[in-house]
Amino acid sequence: MSALELIRTHSLVLHRPNGAGRGVGSRMQTGTFPTDILRATLAVVDLDLLDAAQRDAQADILLHSAEQARMAGFAHDRRRQSFTCGRIAAKTALVAHCPEINPREIEIGSGVFDQPILTTDQPGLQGLAISISHSDQFAVAMVFHQAHPMGIDVDLPTAKDMPAVLAGLAPGVAGVIRRLGLDDIAGASLLWVARESLAKTLTTGMMTPLDVYAPASIEKDGVAYIVRYANFGQYRSIIWPGKRGWLALTLPDQTLFDPARLPWS
Incomplete structure (x- = not known):
């Protein structure tokens, strides 16, 4: 199986309409953003298809x-594999973004905070950032x-994870989910x-009380769900469901992106 079949890349078409706010409160400004800022590239590695030999070759x-x-310095094989696969996905996305x-x-x-950062001064890479996630499947x-x-973020919580995730949920949010x-x-x-x-967008990790990330609303939008937040009105998350993993993308709320443009099942 070729690397193309193992690792898929997607160019995300983002748009901020004229007049979308920049700044905070009464100091908001309007205008458009350069195309290179409104550009993102996603790479997805299907770990069920990536055997050890292919993983080492890609590394x-x-x-x-x-x-x-x-x-090579990780003592535990599971941690070494997750690091390697995450970096393979990141480098594949980077090459697709900057060929x-x-x-x-x-x-x-x-x-x-253990967040991934580009440590380079190469022309064309200034200002770029990377977000990485991995699960047992992707x-x-x-x-x-x-x-x-x-x-x-991508993950598929197990039944034992549910109590911690659902604990303390506001009745209104629980009702919306039902x-x-x-x-x-x-x-x-x-x-x-x-x-x-x-949390990755905010660079906090999950070191903050979970109620800080409380949803203000959850809506169905075609193939995906849209979550907006009580404490972070400047962001929304788009969540695609999947039998082998759920995928979430958090982005500025006024940035437009059609969830149907990202195939995920």
Whole structure:
């Protein structure tokens, strides 16, 4: 099986209408953004199709020497595999976003909250940011401009995860989940990936009380669900359901993106 079949990339078509706000409160300005800021690339690795030999081959092709050294330094195989697959997804997204680069010359390091960061001064890469997520089934990564913050998450919570995810849910939110026809596992999956993608966008990780990420609304929009937040009105999350994993993308609320343009099942 070719790398193209193992790792799929998607160019996200984003748009902010004329007059979309910039700034805060009464200081809001209006205007348009350059095309390169409103551009993002997503890579999805199906881990069920990626065997150890293929994973190692992709790591050799894509990873910087510092990333390969870090990969080799993990004591536990599971952690090493998740790191490697996440970096493979990230480098694939980066190459699709900037075809002129050599991925082995670019290091994706870690910030103080373990968030992925590009440590390079190569022309064309300034201002770019990366969000990475992985589950047992998928590794995903998204490249975007830091002037337009975004975050990605993929996961499939198990039955034992549900109590922690659903605990303390406001009655109104629980009622919305029921009215949408979601059972406890589906509701927990939606909330889990939405919170994680928002936390990555905010660079908080899940180190903040979960009620801070409380939804203000949850709506069905064709193939996906839309979550908006009580405390973060400037963002919304788009969540695609899936039998093998739920995918969430958090982006600025006034940025337009059609969920049907991203195939996920």
